[in-house]
Amino acid sequence: MVGVLVNGYGSIGKRVADAVAKQDDMKVIGVTKTKPDFEARMAVTKGYKLFAAIPEKKHLFEEANIPIEGTIEDIIEDADIVVDGAPKKIGKANVENVYKKHNVKAIIQGGEKAKDAEDSFNSLWSYNRCYGKDYIRLVSCNTTGLCRTLYAIDSITDILKARVVLVRRAADPNDIKTGPINAIIPDPVTVPSHHGPDVVSVIPKLDGKIMTSAIIVPTTLMHMHSLMVETTGVTKDAVLDAIEKTPRIIKVKASEGIDSTAKIIEYSRDLGRLRYDLNEIAIWEESINVVDNEIYLMQAIHQESDVIPENIDCIRAMLEMEEDNIKSIEKTNRALGLLK
Ligand code: NAD
Structure with a gap:
């Protein structure tokens, strides 16, 4: 012990x-x-x-x-x-x-x-x-979420280029000092944001292959990522299967009413999680698509707990x-x- x-x-x-x-x-x-x-x-x-x-x-x-x-x-x-x-x-x-x-x-x-x-x-x-x-x-919470999903993708295909737009929560729920409450802020305004290099600090082989940009929006519950990942070749079924096999990533369905970060948090509350923590990354099943060997998906990150x-x-x-x-x-x- x-x-x-x-x-x-x-x-x-x-x-x-x-x-x-x-x-x-x-x-x-x-x-x-x-x-x-x-x-x-x-x-x-x-x-x-x-x-x-x-x-x-x-x-x-x-x-x-x-x-x-x-x-x-x-x-x-x-x-x-x-x-x-x-x-x-x-x-x-x-x-x-x-x-x-x-x-x-x-x-x-x-x-x-x-x-x-x-x-x-x-x-x-x-x-x-x-x-x-x-x-x-x-x-960080964002880098942890990206590393998990990129692990699932890397387990089935080679990543040629990953492009990620991060939509970040403005403040944690207990925070009364930060914002914005009425704006969307490109933060950082420069591209790439620091998130890409941070992923590379964990996954060196993605050096030069990941581009990230980030904006902050007036919400406290979760971050959201939109991923576009060019690969050497993959099917949508293989992506679904890889996500299924990767720990700490779950699929959620908008068709079952989990159509927003608010609903994901409600789901976590219904699971009886302490502080409504969702340690798992939630990927919207309907967002997963493959077009011309490029994977598209959207995921939500519970920043305080992943x-x-x-x-x-x-x-x-x-x-x-x-x-x-x-x-x-x-x-x-x-x-x-x-x-x-
Ligand atoms: P927090 O402000 O909620 O908690 C920080 C705590 O550290 C406070 O209790 C504060 O009193 C205490 N503290 C201040 N000075 C200290 C000192 N000299 N020695 C020891 N404790 C001290 O911050 P947080 O959100 O828990 O963030 C902590 C770290 O985790 C940061 O590096 C942050 O970037 C990272 N992080 C935060 C989140 C998030 O969403 N909150 C997610 C992932 C990573």
Whole structure:
């Protein structure tokens, strides 16, 4: 049983903690918070040991009457690995200033750059490359979704060129600071967007073969991708079959009423998922088509949760707990109750 410290118990951190707690080969030894808010109080209620991420702020938790065990400095050396859930750029700083100092392995998240870690993780593509490594970046929600679908396609044909338009949610549901609320923003306005190179950090053989552009729209629930993938030759049935065989991708049908991201989230709520998380990528079955060897499809990404099972697999790879990525994927999926 390995011990995991979650440093930064926010949108990603709290989900990772709950996912670790569901595995039989790892446990949460503590979570950290920067401030004594409701999430800190709930972490304690759930049974997690709470530590101050910033040692000088420990007194704030005591003053707020939230039980606190100590600071990150008191727990970090007991951890076999840290999963960093801190905001963009802070993960990178934590590697340099905290994790390396204490000689502890760490996973940083997709807000960081590829060069800030030894490699970029996806359970299907780079599990073996990350095996036994010390500092790994778990790529973003969009990159994770694209890597899964491109894995399905790559399993049946050669990819000559992938073109992807990403329609991004403006803010997470709990976010009251970002927008827009009345506009569509090309972001970045330059093409390609950073998403293509990010996919290449996981799948080097797609270098020069993937082009992405991205826009932000006023929605909070999910991202959506429209993919156009030129191949050396493939049938629609083969694509459907490959998607069926690829873990963590599900097909949804507009004809059954799942005709929007809102309905996908309703489906997830009906599944009884905690926080309505859909860790799987949802591809609209009706959108899948092949014309002149080019595959077309549309998929939706639940930004807050698709990377969570990958964090669990990444822990197993970095701590050399399971050599076979498919076995780790299956174990994680079973423990989390994923559809496939
Ligand atoms: P968040 O703002 O919801 O949570 C971040 C948490 O880290 C907060 O609790 C904050 O108090 C804490 N924190 C701040 N400074 C810290 C420090 N110095 N040390 C430790 N903790 C600190 O952010 P998030 O959405 O969970 O994003 C975390 C990372 O995950 C980012 O790299 C982000 O790009 C990536 N990510 C986010 C999403 C998403 O949709 N939210 C999806 C995939 C990846």
